[in-house]
Amino acid sequence: MLGSIQISQLAFGQTFARPKNLYTFANVTGGASDATTAALKQRLAAFPDAKVQTKEEWVKARSAGINKLLNLLYVLLALSVLVSLFGMVNTLVLSVFERTRELGMLRAIGMTQRQTRRMVRHEGVITALIGAALGLPLGILMAALVTRALADQGVAFRVPTLYLVAFAAVAVIVGIVAAIAPARRAARLNVLEALQYE
Secondary structure, eight states: OOOSOOOOHHHHHHHOSSOOOSOOOOOOTTOOOHHHHHHHHHHTTTOTTOOOOOHHHHHHHHHHHHHHHHHHHHHHHHHHHHHHHHHHHHHHHHHHHHTHHHHHHHHHTTOOHHHHHHHHHHHHHHHHHHHHHHHHHHHHHHHHHHHHHTGGGTOOOOOOHHHHHHHHHHHHHHHHHHTHHHHHHHHTOOHHHHHTOO
16 A cells, blocks of 8 residues: 555655655554553644554544545445436336237236236336346456455455345335336226227
8 A cells, every 4th residue: 555665764864855754654562552642642743744643543544535435436326226217117117108908908807906016016126136136246346356456455355245135125126116107007007998009
């Protein structure tokens, strides 16, 4: 994370007359205690741009930036789910329109309105699961490639199983929500008009 070139502090001081260190790491023997941290803060009070942090605080501050990036990616994921919701609604509505005669025939031979709604809902769930079955492995593959490229930076690959299950559940819910309007339209079709539909 900090680069692949290192030089001694003496050589750095001779080369740069007024150095501006982004980070200065101090190895405190016996572990950093509250007294040590307080003493460092007191000594550095004359330098307002200097900030003293323990190892845990530094790691937390660095991970906050990564968490912001992850939150941005989750927002983009939510937007993609919203766009896919409209696409699925459009697909299911067109499917109901194109199969008006078929739906009328199914209703004429005894299919109930409830069964019609359930059939369209199942189509929505299957469509959403097909999208999830294609998208989740592709996302895992892309993540594996990116983390492999950043392996020398300390980035490790880990499959978030819980998140993947949650995303699959969200896909099922989106499929059900997308099928609500088309399922109602399919259930309310007039059987005689549907049979005459061309």
